[in-house]
Amino acid sequence: MLSRRFLLGALAGSAAVLASGVDVAAALAAPSGVDARDVATANAGRSPTQWGMTLPGIVTTFATSGRQLALTFDACDRACDDALLDTLAHHGVPALLFVCSKWIDANPGRTEQLAANPLFDIGNHGTRHVPLSVTGRSAYGIAGTHSAAEVVDEVWANQTRLTSLLGKGPVFYRTGTAHYDDVAVDIVHQLGLVPVGFSVNADNGATSAPTSVSAAYQHAPAGSVVLAHVNHPEAGTGAGVAAAIPAMQSAGWEFVPLAGQRLA
Numbered sequence: 001m002l003s004r005r006f007l008l009g010a011l012a013g014s015a016a017v018l019a020s021g022v023d024v025a026a027a028l029a030a031p032s033g034v035d036a037r038d039v040a041t042a043n044a045g046r047s048p049t050q051w052g053m054t055l056p057g058i059v060t061t062f063a064t065s066g067r068q069l070a071l072t073f074d075a076c077d078r079a080c081d082d083a084l085l086d087t088l089a090h091h092g093v094p095a096l097l098f099v100c101s102k103w104i105d106a107n108p109g110r111t112e113q114l115a116a117n118p119l120f121d122i123g124n125h126g127t128r129h130v131p132l133s134v135t136g137r138s139a140y141g142i143a144g145t146h147s148a149a150e151v152v153d154e155v156w157a158n159q160t161r162l163t164s165l166l167g168k169g170p171v172f173y174r175t176g177t178a179h180y181d182d183v184a185v186d187i188v189h190q191l192g193l194v195p196v197g198f199s200v201n202a203d204n205g206a207t208s209a210p211t212s213v214s215a216a217y218q219h220a221p222a223g224s225v226v227l228a229h230v231n232h233p234e235a236g237t238g239a240g241v242a243a244a245i246p247a248m249q250s251a252g253w254e255f256v257p258l259a260g261q262r263l264a
């Protein structure tokens with residue numbers, strides 16, 4: 001049987017995406033009130049029917065009438081691309097930074113430091129950086145979680161850690177590899193988080209050359225959620241971002257926080 005607390009948490013999470021003109025402010029303000037164990041129990045034994053990066057319930061774009069993009073960067077593990085972050089700060093560009101527990105371990109103190117900058121919003125990028133599956137599906141050779149309980153653990157351990165570090169829980173979640181099954185998407189919502197994908201992959205896992213990264217930003221349609229990485233300072237991502245942003249701002253493009261947008 002579902003507890004009242006579980007139902008309220010599930011409703012709060014669903015409302016964040018299902019309503020058109022999503023009220024992320026309400027999601028931000030909502031008390032967590034979620035019992036993660038109840039969520040795992042309620043979803044145990046469910047069979048998924050879909051797998052991928054663009055399933056219903058995953059945010060990949062937002063509604064805009066102008067030349068606006070929302071930039072997101074994943075901090076999966078390893079290092080911190082300080083030059084890229086300096087570029088964003090220098091140009092006043094807001095960004096949603098998805099932080100994994102492995103990256104927090106490798107960069108102690110940085111998450112709190114980044115969160116203190118009003119330009120940056122911290123999202124949850126998982127605990128072990130694995131795809132969210134209830135059947136053990138994998139993506140890019142990375143094995144996913146094997147059950148509803150493991151999905152909950154992957155989301156909730158890092159959520160609890162980030163809540164402790166930042167004094168409030170992140171609103172947005174992106175899996176390691178950005179892959180989910182449909183049961184996992186439901187679970188993320190029931191935990192009170194909004195699953196986020198992307199509509200433009202700007203750096204292909206931090207493997208693209210600067211010219212390619214810059215072109216990806218400059219060709220992104222208005223309303224795109226753009227994905228790149230902030231954990232590979234040796235990659236072409238930072239130089240590509242540094243080339244694209246001033247050119248785009250001069251051309252009238254605006255970079256906006258994903259929070260507060262009408263998500264789709």
Ligand SMILES: [Zn+2]
Binds near residue numbers: 175
């Ligand atoms: Zn990642």
